[in-house]
Each structure stands twice: as structure tokens, then as C-alpha cells.
Amino acid sequence: MEENMIPEQSPAVPPRKEGRKLRLFQKNPNKIRESKVDIFLNIVNIVFLFLGVVIIVFPLLNYFSLAFNNGNSNLKVVFYPVDPSLKSFEYVLAGDGALDFWRAFGNSVLLTVVVTIGSNLVEAMAAYPLSKRDFPFKSGILMYFIITMLFSAGIVPIYLLMSMFGLLDSIWSVILISISNVTHLLYFKTFFEGIPSDIEEAAKLDGATDLQLFFRIIVPMSLPIIGSCCFFTIVGCWNGYGSALMFISQSAKGKAAQPLAYYLYLMLQSDTLNKNDPWLMANSKNVEAAAMVASIIPILLMYPYVVKYIKSGLQLGSVKG
Amino acid sequence: MITGETPAAEAAGGTAPPVGETITQAASSFRRYEEPGYWKSQWKRVKKYRRILFFLLPAAAFTLIFSYLPMLGILFAFKGPEFNLTKGDVLYNLTHGSWTFSNFGAIFVDDSFWKAVGNTLIINVIRLFICFPLSIIIAVQLSELKNQTLSKVILIILTIPNFLSWAIVIGIWAGLLNPDTGFLGQVTGYIMAQDAWFKPLAVFFSAWKGAGWGCILFYSAIAAIDKTYYESATLEGANRLQKMWYLTIPSIMPTIALMLVLNISGMMATGFEQIYTMMQMNAGVLTESQIVLDTYIYQISVVDRTNIPFATALGVFNGAIALALMLIGNAITTKTMKRGLW
Numbered sequence: 001m002e003e004n005m006i007p008e009q010s011p012a013v014p015p016r017k018e019g020r021k022l023r024l025f026q027k028n029p030n031k032i033r034e035s036k037v038d039i040f041l042n043i044v045n046i047v048f049l050f051l052g053v054v055i056i057v058f059p060l061l062n063y064f065s066l067a068f069n070n071g072n073s074n075l076k077v078v079f080y081p082v083d084p085s086l087k088s089f090e091y092v093l094a095g096d097g098a099l100d101f102w103r104a105f106g107n108s109v110l111l112t113v114v115v116t117i118g119s120n121l122v123e124a125m126a127a128y129p130l131s132k133r134d135f136p137f138k139s140g141i142l143m144y145f146i147i148t149m150l151f152s153a154g155i156v157p158i159y160l161l162m163s164m165f166g167l168l169d170s171i172w173s174v175i176l177i178s179i180s181n182v183t184h185l186l187y188f189k190t191f192f193e194g195i196p197s198d199i200e201e202a203a204k205l206d207g208a209t210d211l212q213l214f215f216r217i218i219v220p221m222s223l224p225i226i227g228s229c230c231f232f233t234i235v236g237c238w239n240g241y242g243s244a245l246m247f248i249s250q251s252a253k254g255k256a257a258q259p260l261a262y263y264l265y266l267m268l269q270s271d272t273l274n275k276n277d278p279w280l281m282a283n284s285k286n287v288e289a290a291a292m293v294a295s296i297i298p299i300l301l302m303y304p305y306v307v308k309y310i311k312s313g314l315q316l317g318s319v320k321g
Numbered sequence: 322m323i324t325g326e327t328p329a330a331e332a333a334g335g336t337a338p339p340v341g342e343t344i345t346q347a348a349s350s351f352r353r354y355e356e357p358g359y360w361k362s363q364w365k366r367v368k369k370y371r372r373i374l375f376f377l378l379p380a381a382a383f384t385l386i387f388s389y390l391p392m393l394g395i396l397f398a399f400k401g402p403e404f405n406l407t408k409g410d411v412l413y414n415l416t417h418g419s420w421t422f423s424n425f426g427a428i429f430v431d432d433s434f435w436k437a438v439g440n441t442l443i444i445n446v447i448r449l450f451i452c453f454p455l456s457i458i459i460a461v462q463l464s465e466l467k468n469q470t471l472s473k474v475i476l477i478i479l480t481i482p483n484f485l486s487w488a489i490v491i492g493i494w495a496g497l498l499n500p501d502t503g504f505l506g507q508v509t510g511y512i513m514a515q516d517a518w519f520k521p522l523a524v525f526f527s528a529w530k531g532a533g534w535g536c537i538l539f540y541s542a543i544a545a546i547d548k549t550y551y552e553s554a555t556l557e558g559a560n561r562l563q564k565m566w567y568l569t570i571p572s573i574m575p576t577i578a579l580m581l582v583l584n585i586s587g588m589m590a591t592g593f594e595q596i597y598t599m600m601q602m603n604a605g606v607l608t609e610s611q612i613v614l615d616t617y618i619y620q621i622s623v624v625d626r627t628n629i630p631f632a633t634a635l636g637v638f639n640g641a642i643a644l645a646l647m648l649i650g651n652a653i654t655t656k657t658m659k660r661g662l663w
Contacts, residue, residue, distance in 0.1 A: 038561045041562060045465055049463065056529070062504055063493040074502040077504065126377050126380030128376050129370060130377075132370065134366055135366065136363045136367045144384065154632075156629060157391035157397065157633065180387055265601075268492050268601070288492060292492055
């Protein structure tokens with residue numbers, strides 16, 4: 001992984017010093033001279049990737065600098081705020097828009113926390129017995145779960161079920177529908193199967209009950225898989241608004257139950273903004289951008305984990321080979 | 322299939338559990354109950370594991386209530402047109418009124434349905450030809466980069482949009498393409514409101530959001546290739562293009578084939594949040610070239626709610642097609658690659 005693709009050096013040459021700085025073209029005296037095709041490919045490669053990075057980063061910078069900009073000079077913004085102003089943030093976080101924003105933020109926090117803990121706990125507990133090789137009726141029980149992954153009856157029955165429970169226009173409809181996650185059940189099951197049974201037997205000899213065994217031994221040993229499943233649940237809950245679109249209407253009651261992503265989606269259509277305020281009319285794009293920037297901060301805080309996750313995923317790949 | 326991460330997206334990061342094999346095993350083990358002593362041995366194992374049986378209860382209960390109970394709702398698809406929730410509750414409507422099969426027949430003569438199927442297939446086929454190869458190309462290019470640190474930094478930058486919600490992604494591009502305030506919109510005009518641009522933009526947005534994340538799987542597959550192959554290829558005088566074409570691509574072919582089948586299995590789903598948000602950006606004006614299956618079902622089942630039996634029938638029909646596509650995909654991968662689809 002860490003070494004170069006073309007380290008064609010004879011054993012006599014002392015190993016290169018590992019440089020800390022980024023080097024696109026590394027100097028190596030004994031290297032086989034690259035053909036013209038290779039040099040051309042290198043250039044195409046770098047240009048292409050550079051273009052990709054620009055296509056990703058430019059819209060982000062452009063849009064996010066709108067959040068820090070004054071609405072009158074939006075046209076001049078390229079990738080930094082030309083007329084810096086924090087008024088949009090003030091409006092969203094502490095001004096007239098604060099009630100809606102923080103209510104949606106609170107709903108999203110509730111949704112994310114309950115689903116992340118609930119879903120992963122429930123699925124990990126179910127995966128534990130299913131990871132035993134000779135668990136009775138194991139295949140039948142597995143089928144019971146997998147069928148729900150393959151087939152669903154559609155929106156109408158779930159919608160009517162929620163209306164029968166009286167959960168429409170409530171964040172709990174979104175929470176309850178998100179708890180069941182068979183994909184994670186299967187991840188946990190696969191991981192638990194890899195834990196040596198000797199450890200469990202030793203703990204049982206020491207007098208551990210099954211609950212103690214699960215929470216004190218199995219869960220701590222499975223932290224990598226539990227961590228990544230929790231991470232995906234968090235991102236999914238924070239960013240998803242498909243179920244919210246289904247169960248939460250735009251009525252007064254529904255408004256109090258909107259999660260943050262749904263609130264942003266409604267904001268895009270600008271019908272949540274007060275049309276009588278001239279400052280707001282001039283700054284509507286900036287307020288929108290400020291709300292979006294504020295909403296991704298929790299995800300940004302998790303980005304070190306993403307980096308670690310991607311790196312470990314890549315190492316996993318290289319070990320397998 | 323509307324909510325949550327797709328299995329493919331998650332499999333991109335971790336190791337995919339072999340569900341397909343589980344299904345095959347399960348099918349074969351159902352036949353074992355005829356063997357003598359089968360029930361006795363099962364009972365012995367129930368007693369052995371009696372203390373952890375209750376671990377299954379919460380998950381089983383949630384699945385029963387929120388997955389199996391709605392399946393009873395399939396019955397609505399067989400109700401006559403007098404089904405009306407303003408006259409009584411769900412149970413009243415279920416027990417009163419006539420039963421009919423005509424709702425399923427009505428799907429096939431529904432113009433909007435065929436428009437939706439057409440648009441869904443068009444968007445997904447273009448995605449298959451653009452977004453899917455794009456991920457592979459990026460992965461190959463990243464691994465061809467000599468500086469591995471730089472290639473990881475680029476990879477992490479490319480995955481950023483995957484962690485933004487669709488509302489933000491579309492907000493960003495709507496802002497950029499806004500003719501009054503946007504940087505690109507001053508040149509292009511407001512192409513997001515134009516019918517002809519809807520499908521290209523839908524594909525472009527999914528590429529922008531997903532290509533970086535999608536390439537992680539291929540990138541780690543390439544990283545797993547034995548480096549000695551490359552060394553011997555270099556000694557044989559292969560240039561980098563030849564190594565790419567004759568070594569890298571064939572080595573990651575199993576991964577490519579798997580993801581291809583997975584993509585084709587999800588052919589009837591377009592990503593509800595994305596398409597619906599894009600449609601709503603045009604001041605809620607729904608034109609026929611923008612309607613896809615996901616949004617059409619949502620429109621008639623949740624927004625309109627005028628013909629509940631027909632909406633149910635369409636939902637069930639869509640679920641059946643999705644199931645069939647996945648089972649076919651699973652059969653193909655189990656046969657050719659000895660590995661389940663999920």
C-alpha cells in the first residue's frame with residue numbers, strides 16, 4: 001500500500017528516505033526510464049483527478065461562502081465571501097429563524113440518538129444467538145428477517161399503519177420505521193461468528209451470565225463493526241428525509257416534528273421564509289446556505305472517523321489479497 | 322426501499338455478508354425436518370440456548386410490527402373503488418365493500434405508470450453507463466498515482482458529497498445554477514427548470530454525490546492485487562496502459578461484475594429523495610418527463626390519497642418487480658461467482 005507502484009531499484013541502492021511532504025514525481029536514480037506513453041498517462045491522470053477535485057470542491061466553496069456573505073453582493077462570490085457578514089447565521093441560529101431551526105435540530109438529534117442506539121442494540125442482540133452454529137431453527141429465523149429486506153408491501157400499508165397508531169405528524173413514526181435494519185443484523189452475525197468460542201467458554205466457567213457475556217465480552221470485542229454500523233446509522237438518520245416526507249405533513253403539528261434534513265428540503269422551496277421582510281428577501285439564498293452549513297457541522301465533526309474508516313477499509317482490502 | 326442506505330453503499334466500505342448463500346442453505350435445511358430425530362435434536366438445542374432465546378425478541382417484534390403487519394395491507398389492493406377512509410377507519414373499509422382484481426389490471430392501462438417506468442429506466446440506464454464506469458475509472462486513476470498519500474487525500478475529498486443530504490446537494494447546485502445569484506447560472510440560465518435538462522442533471526447529481534464513495538470498493542480491490550504481478554509485467558516490458566488494461570481491470574473483474582449485477586437489480590429504484598427534491602425545485606410543477614416510479618407511487622399514495630386500492634396495487638407490483646430483479650441477480654452471482662448478491 002504505502003510503497004510505490006514502480007520501485008524498480010536494485011538491492012544495492014540504499015532505501016529512500018520516507019519524505020513527509022507530498023511528492024508527485026519522485027526522483028530515483030535507478031528507475032527504469034518511463035516511456036512516452038507512461039509520461040503522457042501520468043499527465044492525463046493528474047489533470048483528470050485535479051478536475052475531479054475541482055468539480056467536487058468548487059460548488060462546496062462557492063455555496064458555503066454564500067453563507068458568510070452579504071446578500072447584495074452574491075453575484076461576485078466565486079469561492080470566498082467578498083462581503084463577509086454573519087447576519088445570515090445570526091438569523092438562522094439566534095434570530096427569527098432560530099425557533100424553526102433549533103426545533104428541527106432537536107428532532108434530528110432525538111431521531112439520530114434513539115435510532116442509533118435502539119437499532120444497533122436490537123440488531124446486535126438478535127445477531128448474537130444467530131451467530132451460534134447450532135442454534136435451533138437458525139435458517140428459518142434468518143429467512144424471517146431477510147424476507148423483509150427483499151420485499152416490502154409499499155408505502156400505503158405502512159402509511160395506514162402509522163395513521164392507525166396515531167403516529168402521523170410525529171417524529172416517532174420515522175424513528176420506529178428506522179429501527180429494523182437487517183443489513184446490520186447480517187454484519188453483526190458475520191462478525192460474531194468470527195469470535196473464538198473459547199473466550200465465551202472461559203467466561204462461562206468464571207460464572208458469567210449470558211447478559212454479562214454479551215455486554216461485557218462480545219460487545220467490547222465487536223467495537224469496530226458496531227462503530228461502523230453506528231456511523232452509517234447516524235449519517236443515514238441525519239441526512240435522510242424520505243420517511244419524514246411520507247409521515248410528516250406540513251401542517252402545524254407536522255411542523256413541530258420535522259427533522260433537520262426535511263426542514264432544509266422545505267427551505268429549498270423558500271416557502272418557509274417570511275416574504276414581507278426586505279432584508280430576508282435579499283438574503284434568502286444566504287440564509288438558506290447558512291442553515292445548510294450549520295446542519296452539516298455534526299457530520300463534519302465525525303469526519304476524522306470517516307478518514308480512519310476509509311483507511312482501515314483499504315488496509316482490510318490489502319490484507320485480503 | 323425508500324429509506325436508509327442501500328446495501329451496496331454500505332458494502333462499499335465493509336465486508337458484505339453472504340446472504341445469498343444463507344438463502345440457499347436455509348432452503349436446503351427446511352427439507353431436513355423429515356429426517357428421524359430432527360425435532361428431538363432441535364428441542365435439545367432449544368433447551369441448550371434457552372437463556373439467549375429472548376435476545377431475538379426485540380428485533381423479531383419490530384420486524385413483525387413494521388414489516389409483516391404492513392404486508393397484510395396487500396389486501397387493500399383487492400378492494401373495490403368504494404374504499405374510502407373518510408367514511409370509516411381502515412378495519413371498517415377492509416371488512417365492508419367488494420373485492421376485485423381490477424386494480425392490478427388498471428396499472429397496465431395507466432399512462433402515467435408507463436411514463437414513470439420509461440423515465441426510471443432511462444435515468445438508470447444512463448447512470449449505469451456513466452456513474453458506474455466513472456467510479457472504476459477514478460479508482461484506477463487513484464491507484465495509478467505514484468504518491469499514495471496524495472491519492473488518499475484525493476479519495477477522501479471525493480467522498481465528501483456522499484455525507485451531505487440530498488437537500489444540501491440540490492441546494493448547492495440550485496444555488497450555483499441560479500441565473501440571478503449563481504456563479505454558473507449567469508452563463509447557463511436556469512437549466513434546473515428546463516425539462517430537457519432534468520434527466521442529465523439527475524445523472525450528474527448522482528455522479529457528483531456518489532462517484533467518490535462508489536470508487537472505494539474498487540480502490541481497495543485494486544490495492545489487494547499482488548504487487549509482484551506488476552513487477553513481472555514491468556520486466557516483460559509492459560507499459561502502464563497495458564498494465565492497467567491487462568492486469569488491473571481483469572483482477573478487479575469479480576468486483577465489477579458483482580456491482581454491475583447489484584446495479585441492475587436496483588433498476589426500478591431511482592432514489593426517491595433526489596428525484597422528488599429536484600421535482601419540487603420547479604415550483605411543484607410536475608411534467609411528464611420528470612415522473613419516475615418512486616415519486617409516482619409516493620404522489621398517489623401519500624399526497625393524493627384518492628384511490629388507495631390502486632396505490633396499494635401499484636406499490637405491491639413495484640415491490641414484486643424489485644424482488645424478482647434481486648432474486649435473478651442473486652441467482653446469477655451465486656451461479657457464476659459462488660457468492661450471494663448482498
